[in-house]
Amino acid sequence: MLVQRLGAPSDFDPLLERVRDARIVMIGEATHGSYDYYRLREQLTRRLVAEQGFDFVAVEGDWPDCDRVHRSVVGAPGGLADPQTALERFERWPTWMWANAEVARFCRWLRAWNMEQPEGGRAGFHGLDVYSLWESMQAIFDYLGEEDPASLEAAQEAYRCFEPYGKRVEEYGMASRFVSARCEEEVVRLLARTREQAAADGPDCFSAWQNAEVVAGGERYYRAMVGGGPESWNVRDIHMADTLDRLLDRYGPDARGIVWAHNTHIGDARATDMAADGMINIGQLARERHGRDAVTLVGFGSYRGNVIAAPRWGSPAEVMVVPPAREGSVERRLHELMPERAVLVFGGPDQPGWVTGEADHRAIGVVYDPTFESWGNYVPTRLADRYDAFIWCDESTALHPLPAHTTPGEMETYPAGV
Missing domain, CATH: 3.40.1660.10 (EreA-like (biosynthetic domain))
Known part of the structure; x- marks a missing residue:
């Protein structure tokens, strides 16, 4: 040492x-x-x-x-x-x-x-994180509206599935435990479509693909989170590790x-x-x-x-x-x-x-x-x-926060707040 x-x-x-x-x-x-x-x-x-x-x-x-x-x-x-x-x-x-x-x-x-x-x-x-389901959905709409209007239908189907829960995604997670409220199929179609577009090899295409991966990871995370325990933690860290690997691939074979x-x-x-x-x-x-x-x-x-x-x-x-x-x-x-x-x-x-x-x-x-x-x-x-x-x-010593407009976040992560 x-x-x-x-x-x-x-x-x-x-x-x-x-x-x-x-x-x-x-x-x-x-x-x-x-x-x-x-x-x-x-x-x-x-x-x-x-x-x-x-x-x-x-x-x-x-x-x-x-x-x-x-x-x-x-x-x-x-x-x-x-x-x-x-x-x-x-x-x-x-x-x-x-x-x-x-x-x-x-x-x-x-x-x-x-x-x-x-x-x-x-x-x-x-x-790297998985929380921004609604923000990522909006980013996908913005991208498809300009670059690929034909793919908007897949995004709209995913949006409609989550829409009854507003931005209270923990309510979606809770509902999915008791009724057939899961949005997996719609999210998978959205993800497949944006993966195809990412093959066009532009930075905006890659960002749209990653936002679709966030929507997919977020859907899994919020379903797991309401059950408590380590499953949601693992969903989140696997998502972060997968995102890191996609970035390494995106930057090239020698990327660091x-x-x-x-x-x-x-x-x-x-x-x-x-x-x-x-x-x-x-x-x-x-x-x-x-x-x-x-x-x-x-x-x-x-x-x-x-x-x-x-x-x-x-x-x-x-x-x-x-x-x-x-x-x-x-x-x-x-x-x-x-x-x-x-x-x-x-x-x-x-x-x-x-x-x-x-x-x-x-x-x-x-x-x-x-x-x-x-x-x-x-x-x-x-x-x-x-x-x-x-x-x-x-x-x-304590760090120095910038002025920011704060909106409520999700339910507390497991373990607390890390």
């Missing part, structure tokens, strides 16, 4: 050497609301794009919202001149996950970097991608108690599909600090105190052993028992109650198996 004190972006050199031959680098976060995680992830990602030629960043966000950001950062026709404007249009709660000053700074840098590259060599910004998502998604589930609960995640799926040598998983953690989160699902965000990590946790051990900031690169014969053995590892979602620290908010983890590297911040 190698330990490097972090003070400047150049201190990531040992980690960049580790990822030199990787096709996929997944960079996590222990919360969805800590400035330090976003800032350090930004610094690492800039170097991966500029120095190692990574082709895109794919985040735990909705495809239609992130597509507006993508069109801005690559300078696509009709794209917004300032990526921050695109981020400020994010409406789905919790908006602060991506509509924040830290992501805006990175996207402005990415646009500036892209404008100096040939059009075919610009790095993209994409969403970066993923930004919570530790619970990017850290291999097999090295946690998630596996015993029947859960998988995109880190595990990437290793299985592409091989361990082609994938680098980077986790984050801190001992104490402040975080942006909400006390209840759908409620306004606020700054909360993150208390010192509990005894016996990964974070308590790192607090005792590591400098204030460090990157740990795992591997080799000299790894200490505390990174190969199991210990509790903190995970904070968009919903957080610090009083749960004595019994919740921790995932039993074998650190060196879950990640290939780990970025440590002894004390973290």
